[in-house]
Structure formats: structure tokens, C-alpha cells
Amino acid sequence: MTDDPWRVVRADKGALLVLPAHGAAEHEPVRAPLERDGLVASDEGRVVPAVGDLVELDEHGTPARLLPRRSALVRDSAGRTSLTQVLAANVDVVLVVEHLDPDPDLGRVERLLTLAWRSGAQPVVVLTKADLVPDPQGMAQDVAQVALAVDVHAVSVPSDEGLEPVRALLEPGRTLVVVGPSGAGKSTLVNALAGREVMATGGRREGDGRGRHTTTHRELVPLAGGAMLIDTPGLRAVGLVADADALEHTFADVAELVAACRFADCTHVAEPGCAVQAALADGELSERRFASWRKLEREAAYQERRTDARLAAAEKARFKKLTQTYHRTLRGPGAPRR
Numbered sequence: 013m014t015d016d017p018w019r020v021v022r023a024d025k026g027a028l029l030v031l032p033a034h035g036a037a038e039h040e041p042v043r044a045p046l047e048r049d050g051l052v053a054s055d056e057g058r059v060v061p062a063v064g065d066l067v068e069l070d071e072h073g074t075p076a077r078l079l080p081r082r083s084a085l086v087r088d089s090a091g092r093t094s095l096t097q098v099l100a101a102n103v104d105v106v107l108v109v110e111h112l113d114p115d116p117d118l119g120r121v122e123r124l125l126t127l128a129w130r131s132g133a134q135p136v137v138v139l140t141k142a143d144l145v146p147d148p149q150g151m152a153q154d155v156a157q158v159a160l161a162v163d164v165h166a167v168s169v170p171s172d173e174g175l176e177p178v179r180a181l182l183e184p185g186r187t188l189v190v191v192g193p194s195g196a197g198k199s200t201l202v203n204a205l206a207g208r209e210v211m212a213t214g215g216r217r218e219g220d221g222r223g224r225h226t227t228t229h230r231e232l233v234p235l236a237g238g239a240m241l242i243d244t245p246g247l248r249a250v251g252l253v254a255d256a257d258a259l260e261h262t263f264a265d266v267a268e269l270v271a272a273c274r275f276a277d278c279t280h281v282a283e284p285g286c287a288v289q290a291a292l293a294d295g296e297l298s299e300r301r302f303a304s305w306r307k308l309e310r311e312a313a314y315q316e317r318r319t320d321a322r323l324a325a326a327e328k329a330r331f332k333k334l335t336q337t338y339h340r341t342l343r344g345p346g347a348p349r350r
């Protein structure tokens with residue numbers, strides 16, 4: 013077995029599916045069984061491997077080492093063992109996929125953009141189902157207003173409209189991941205970009221416009237041109253986001269206003285010299301966007317506190333262990349344990 017790294021195509025409980033990191037498109041995926049705990053050694057200790065990770069295999073074909081991640085799309089996990097769950101690793105571009113029909117949900121776009129900014133990859137918004145609405149470009153402009161410094165493309169897969177700028181992102185060696193709600197057309201987009209049916213696509217439940225969760229696992233698809241695409245199941249809003257730095261990217265306009273408030277600890281409710289309230293009053297900032305920012309900001313603060321609390325607990329446990337070892341050493345090797 014060579015030391016060349018392998019790319020994780022799919023991460024299941026007991027095993028990974030991997031491809032050679034170089035020349036993946038010409039290779040069949042190989043099954044690499046995981047050790048009992050399902051974890052792989054890394055610079056940060058033993059971690060749960062994710063789609064897009066680069067791993068080295070040992071002589072038995074078992075993933076023995078996980079290479080440092082250059083970016084990671086993470087969501088906050090409610091799990092007790094880790095704070096975050098990695099949805100995709102080593103990605104360059106995050107395609108935030110949202111449908112034009114039913115109407116795009118601007119709050120969701122803002123939330124997914126924050127998730128994307130946090131990953132370290134470049135976000136791009138793709139608005140699907142342009143063929144189902146009369147004015148897709150006008151709608152794209154509305155979405156662009158909330159997607160600062162981000163390209164927004166309206167596309168239609170059936171009529172192959174608007175896909176060229178998205179195809180242009182598929183440079184050799186690049187990895188893109190699609191995220192968005194179920195039924196938005198992520199797998200349909202992946203198939204269109206791959207030029208073949210790699211992922212199953214689903215119908216839409218009549219009436220409510222909500223998806224059916226057709227895709228049930230995250231999967232990396234190597235493209236003939238040398239780019240890689242990761243398809244993901246529809247994301248529910250809960251547990252997504254939030255991180256103060258990423259929020260400053262998504263809401264750069266609000267951040268600028270906040271910086272202009274007279275008081276550094278302004279709560280933007282009724283303080284004199286509040287630039288946020290002034291912008292709301294003259295319509296420069298919409299109530300919707302302000303509320304969206306508020307909500308994500310509160311979540312970010314909550315998650316930060318939770319992280320701090322958990323880190324503090326871990327530190328306390330570590331200290332307890334250290335002092336126990338210390339006392340044991342003091343008592344000497346033959347001393348009975350208490």
C-alpha cells in the first residue's frame with residue numbers, strides 16, 4: 013500500500029468508501045473498514061471521518077490517519093461527545109441551493125450562507141426551478157440583496173438555463189458541496205453538472221412544496237473533468253450555524269451599522285445614536301433582515317456559551333484525572349488505591 017492519500021466518498025458506520033485522491037474519476041471506490049470505535053487518528057486526536065476527508069490506509073486497508081482538513085462544513089451537534097458534526101471536509105465551494113418555486117426563503121439563505129462562510133470555503137447561491145417562475149432574474153436580484161459578496165445564479169435543469177456559470181466553477185481539483193432544503197433540486201443539479209444520473213432524485217409532495225428527503229446520505233461524486241461534487245440530504249434548519257465571525261460575513265451590512273452605534277454595548281432597541289434603529293427607520297435595513305440577524309446572533313451567543321461550558325467541563329475532568337494520578341504517585345507504587 014502506498015502513502016498516497018485516499019478521498020472519502022462515503023462515510024458509513026463501520027467502513028469508508030474511498031477513492032485515490034488523484035485520478036479518482038478513473039477508479040472504482042474501495043471499501044476501507046474502520047476500527048471498532050469508528051474513529052481515525054488525526055492531529056486533533058481520534059475523530060469521526062467525514063465525506064471529503066483525506067485518509068492514509070495501513071497495510072490492511074484500514075484508515076490509519078486522517079490528514080488535516082483545509083476546510084470543513086460543520087453543523088452544531090447535540091451529541092455529548094463532540095460539539096460539531098462535519099458534513100463535508102476539504103471543500104472549496106459551497107453551493108447554497110434554494111428553489112425559486114415555492115418562493116425562496118431569504119432567512120434560510122442567510123442561515124446557509126453563515127454555515128458556508130464558517131466552513132472556510134467560498135459560498136455561491138444557486139436558485140433552482142427558474143423554469144417555473146415568470147421572472148427568475150428579478151427574484152435572483154432580490155436574493156442577491158441578502159447574499160452580500162456572493163454570486164447568485166438562477167438555473168433551470170430541464171431547460172439547461174443559467175448552468176454555464178455554475179459549470180465554470182468545476183475546475184479540476186476543486187471540491188464543491190451542495191447544501192439546501194429537501195426538494196430544492198440538489199441531486200438534480202449534481203446530475204446536471206456530472207452529465208449523468210449519479211444520484212436519485214425525488215418528486216415533491218403535492219401542496220406543501222416540501223421535499224421528501226430523497227437523498228439519505230452524503231456522497232462525493234468525482235467528475236470526468238477532475239472536479240468533485242458532494243451531494244447531501246436536505247438540511248433541516250435546526251442546529252445549523254452559528255458563529256460570530258461567519259455572521260459578520262453574512263450580515264456585513266448590519267455589522268457596519270452596529271459599529272456605528274454610539275454605545276459599544278448598544279442593544280439596538282431604544283438607545284440614542286443607534287445606527288441600526290436609524291437604518292430601520294429610513295428603510296435602509298429591512299425589519300425582516302434585522303430579525304433574521306437577531307435570531308442567528310442569539311443562537312451564536314447560545315452556542316458559544318454552550319461550547320465554553322463544555323470546554324470548562326472537559327478541562328475540569330482533565331484536571332481531576334491529573335490530580336488523581338498525582339496523589340497516586342505520592343502514595344507510591346505499592347500504596348492501595350482509595
Ligand SMILES: Nc1nc2c(ncn2[C@@H]2O[C@H](COP(=O)(O)OP(=O)(O)OP(=O)(O)O)[C@@H](O)[C@H]2O)c(=O)[nH]1
Nearest residue numbers: 141169194195196197198199200214225226227246
Ligand atoms: N421544473 C424543475 N424542476 C426541478 C428542477 N430541479 C429539480 N427539480 C425537481 O425537484 C424535485 C426535487 O429534486 P431533487 O434533486 O431530488 O431535490 P433534492 O434537493 O436533492 O432533495 P433531497 O434529496 O430530498 O434533499 C424533483 O422532482 C426534480 O425533478 C428545475 O430546475 N426545474
Ligand SMILES: [Mg+2]
Nearest residue numbers: 198199226227
Ligand atoms: Mg437529493
Ligand SMILES: [Zn+2]
Nearest residue numbers: 273278280286
Ligand atoms: Zn444600536
